[in-house]
Amino acid sequence: MVSKRMKIAAALAVIAVFVAYCVYASQHAFDTAGEPTVHPFRMDMGDKVLDTTLETYRGGDPARMIEFTLINPRVKRVYILFKASEVETDNPHLLKASASIGEGLGAAIGKGKLDMTPEDVIPREITWFQKVLIYSGFMGTESEPVIYFKTPNVGGTQDRIVVLRGIIIIESSTYENSYILASYVRQLVMA
Numbered sequence: 001m002v003s004k005r006m007k008i009a010a011a012l013a014v015i016a017v018f019v020a021y022c023v024y025a026s027q028h029a030f031d032t033a034g035e036p037t038v039h040p041f042r043m044d045m046g047d048k049v050l051d052t053t054l055e056t057y058r059g060g061d062p063a064r065m066i067e068f069t070l071i072n073p074r075v076k077r078v079y080i081l082f083k084a085s086e087v088e089t090d091n092p093h094l095l096k097a098s099a100s101i102g103e104g105l106g107a108a109i110g111k112g113k114l115d116m117t118p119e120d121v122i123p124r125e126i127t128w129f130q131k132v133l134i135y136s137g138f139m140g141t142e143s144e145p146v147i148y149f150k151t152p153n154v155g156g157t158q159d160r161i162v163v164l165r166g167i168i169i170i171e172s173s174t175y176e177n178s179y180i181l182a183s184y185v186r187q188l189v190m191a
Contacts, residue, residue, distance in 0.1 A: 025135035026128040030148065030169060032057055036162070043180060050180055056163040065163045067188050070105065071113050074143045078105055078116075081126040082149040085175065093175035094151060097182035098123045101147055104186030140166040147185070149178055161185065 036055040039062055043050040054062035070078060080098045084091055105121045108114050124130070126148070133139040140146040142165075150156040150171040159177050161184070162169040170185065172178035 022128065022132050026131040029131035029134040030150075030164075030167065032162070032164065037062065043184065045180065048180075050159055050177060052159040052161070052181065054161050054163070058163060058165055062161070062163050063188055066161065066168055066185060067191070069142075069145050069163060069166065069168055070147075070185075070189050071108055072142070073115060075114055075145060076116055077120045077122060077144045079130075079139060079144065079146045080121065080123040080149075081130060081146055082123075083151065083154045084125055085151065085153045090151075090153075090175040093179050094149060097149060097170070097175075097179040100179060100182040100186045101189075104189035107190045134167070140164070142166055149182075151175055151178055 034057055036057050037059060039054045041052060041054065043052055054066075056062040056065045058065050080101055082094055082098060084094065102121050102123060105114070106118050109116060109118060109121075130139060134146060138144075145166045145168065147168045147170065150169050152173065152175070156171045156178075157173055158171055159173055159181065160171050161181055162171065168185065170178060170181045172181055
């Protein structure tokens with residue numbers, strides 16, 4: 001018969017392994033493997049020119065991959081994830097960026113391109129649990145794609161859009177640029 005101490009030790013070991021997995025998964029949710037196909041381009045907004053890149057780990061044209069990730073018959077829900085800044089003046093740009101993507105998805109729903117409702121577009125501040133779900137393959141799938149804003153407060157240093165399988169990372173060096181890049185994604189979705 002197994003003693004009570006052995007049961008407690010086994011339970012603590014299981015908990016320790018689970019915690020270690022969650023910590024690892026939350027730190028590596030958006031890791032990439034392999035070499036991306038990179039397409040540099042300039043976005044000219046009249047008063048500002050943004051040199052950016054589109055990168056895909058899926059192969060093919062990144063713009064088409066963005067479109068396919070978000071607009072296909074299997075999509076049932078789209079998550080727009082971000083981490084709010086501690087600096088209050090930065091958050092309006094992040095809000096406008098996520099609203100811009102939501103507007104594009106709403107237009108696609110209205111045109112019948114997506115078989116879902118506006119309530120299935122879910123903007124949220126990212127949590128460690130969502131990162132674990134992404135790493136584990138429960139979010140960021142073909143039926144539940146994720147758009148993640150990697151802004152300066154979470155390590156965003158470049159201006160680029162990275163396309164993974166079921167995940168689109170909009171990385172920006174400034175909060176203003178996150179809105180510009182999100183507007184580009186919105187145009188692709190609305191086309």
